[in-house]
Amino acid sequence: GDSVTQMEGPVTLSEEAFLTINCTYTATGYPSLFWYVQYPGEGLQLLLKATKADDKGSNKGFEATYRKETTSFHLEKGSVQVSDSAVYFCASHGSGNTGKLIFGQGTTLQVKP
Amino acid sequence: EPEVTQTPSHQVTQMGQEVILRCVPISNHLYFYWYRQILGQKVEFLVSFYNNEISEKSEIFDDQFSVERPDGSNFTLKIRSTKLEDSAMYFCASRTEALSAGTGELFFGEGSRLTVL
Secondary structure (H helix, E strand, O other), rough: EEEEEEEOEEEEEEEEOOOOEEEEEEEEOOEEEEEEEEOOOOOOEEEEEEEEOOOEEEEEOOEEEEEEEEOOOOEEEEOHHHHOEEEEEEEEEOOOOOOEEEEEEOOEEEEEE | OOOOOEEEEEEEEOOOOEEEEEEEOOOOEEEEEEOOOOOOOOEEEEEEEEEEEEEEEOOOOOOOOEEEOOOOOOOOEEEEOOHHHHHHEEEEEEEEEOOOOOOOOOOOOOOEEEEEE
16 A cells, blocks of 8 residues: 655754655655655644656755655755754655545654754 | 644543544635644544545544534534544644646644543
8 A cells, every 4th residue: 555654763963964864655656745844833834845756846955856766755955953853754645536645654853053 | 824723722531522623724725634643653644525525534534533514614523432542633634726736735734632531
């Protein structure tokens, strides 16, 4: 069945370090892919998205490229800030036509000054 | 900016009691969802709703759960007889375009935390 797998957390980095959070998916066809972010005490916010192979989604310095060859959508940022501390969720569309999203288990990022 | 709003933000209830969680989706959205996040775990799909009926539900969404859109603006999740394991954050989400026409991103509310004692 459809699934999304993320790297285990927590990830602890110093400010200005490079970030990578790995995400792979299994699906029928080529679903749209998403990264959502959850700041402490808040809901899920869309960070970026890609709707087809080789698309690159970007927002707030974060980037992710839709790689169909490796069924991956890794999240990267060149220089993290303390304010980036949050839980990051990778998601893909599930099969069927209801538009539901399937989420990975989430990766907690803690950035220290 | 339009947003999905959920009430209550936190509800504490006794095991066996009925709970209704309320959501007001973004006004021109057509597809509605409920998700659950048990503390520290992944966000799990519960149910999707379109055109006034359930379009898909997960195995979590058993007979204790129901959804309705009573008045064209609210979208509610009812848990008939709560169990301890229902304690979680419940997120409502909505979406506008038909799947073929858009990117299909979901807009989420800030969640309702349910604590069952």
